[in-house]
Amino acid sequence: MSVIAPEVATRAFVEVTEVWVPDGDRLVWSSGNYGTLDTFAAVSAKQSFARGEGLPGRAWDEARPVVLKQFDGSYFQRAEAARAAGLTCAVAVPIFAGSALKAVIVVLCADDESRTGAIEVWRESDGLMMLDDGYYGAARHFEWVSQHTHFPRGQGLPGGVWAANAPMLMRDLGSGYRFIRAESAGRAGLTTGLGLPITVPGDRTYVLTLLSARGTPIAQRFELWNARAAGTAGAREAVLADGICQREGPLWDDENEARVAAWQGPIGEVLGTGIPAVKHDNPALTAGYASMVAVPIYRDGTISHVVAWYY
Template sequence: MKTFIRVVELWVPDRTRTRLEFGGSLCSAEFEEFRAVSENALFAYDEGLPGKAWASGHPVILTKFANSYFKRTDEAVEAGLTCGVALPVFAGEFLMAVMVLFCGDDAKHVGAIELWHNDPDKSHEMGLVDGYYGTADMFEFNSRHTKFPRGFGLPGRTWKAGMPLIIKDLHNAKGFLRWEDASEIGINCGVGIPYTTGDETWVMTFLSAQATPIARRFEIWVPDASRSALTFHSGDCSKQADLAALYDGKTIRRGEGSIGGAWATGMPALNEHLKQDETISAASARAAGMNQIVVLPVIEHAALKAVLAWYL
């Protein structure tokens, strides 16, 4: 089974905090040459895809590398990578890291990664900045001509919640306004991540299909009332596991495993070997045959709001 996202990279400030250096990646062996190029790369503020996300203060998406500010075009094209998304993680105004996701391109590539934006001075709705849809042409056309008020659809609901959001069983989800288009092409799960810069709001959405899923499992963990541990908030698993029942009464301590570590450090995390993670979530994922995790902390006003994790 191929996942929709082919390569995940972390870019972290170097010792001088003036440039971004390679902080690790998750990818299969076919992308080793691309990884080798990335390992030696450095990006200044506003340079390349990671530097652009740093400078803009919100996610950026590039659906075409040619004739753009992207720096590794030849290597990416050779590796079959066609789209890049950069997600910056800030604590207040200070950059912690940038996570970059790359998608591939083949005939069975179904799903979507979208960036939505609202500027309240211009509109009370959220419109599409850009998106990558694989082979889902009709879904792409309709998405580019759709706007969402606050509280409606996945982008609008994520905007209103101010929290990462998971909508599963999209064909039955009244809150997902494009469900008919989505069900026709097999998209069955949606994840939204909000970003606020000043008065403007950005929402990154991942739409996952059964044939080429974004991930095999998504989980959102949030601090408890005392902010001493993380509790399970919501999730979706391709194996149909009842995650709420599985994690009922269970917590992850600050600093514990990849998920608790993201809270302790404010840094995203990539873990290729879940057997090195002792948490309840890692044990459950391993039991379901999952070996890798991507962890993204969602920080607001320099405090952790939630942790979004996905398993490969």
């Protein structure tokens, strides 16, 4: 558990988060948070994507996370609406249970000179984790360092997630000895790192990392829920295993284990449905946060963890 002193955020690093789920041979909208971008939200809710079509369909077809840094002239089908909303780039992450696609998560960002953070996709190649692609906002030097850094198994955040085959949180990125890029992270103002194993069919290994800065955070609270630690088959329960919060106060009571059952609150909903969820203006959210994203992590076809972030 870690609690970080609160700091006033300027603008969020991620503007839009949405979830697309299979419905027959197409992906349809399931949930999302668009902030004040009502027109883009209305356009998105009417969309659907065949396999290989648009950004969600591309992530489905290629069975890998996809980073799209420019919409103009690309296969992104909502380019005009995105341009009108000030959105400039997107990352799509497929969630598979074995060979079955459960959902595609898409996050969209707006580029300017103040927003700093990182959404990175790492891929195992020849026994090392290499940067496949990423979006860094204004953190240009950190982007260059990342492009020239690789990780053996167990080293750094990407290598640690790879070795554990489990999500991980890292704190104090600018000063932490475990974070290999600490010096450049400190220069960029990055403070918190979340790493997720992305399971896809076949023998490819991917890790998604979300690196958050205080001034333009990806989230203000992160939680890791361990479904296997609950000791029940079929991911019917999960226990809170780790977390970081920028607000004062503890994440949990050390004398009473934080535990949720399937269908109990937003985390339990993800355990029950097996698909990611985006919640906004929901009274059931933890500690009065306005929005959250909860993502199931699959291992051997079943949920091993649920990762949540709040903002």
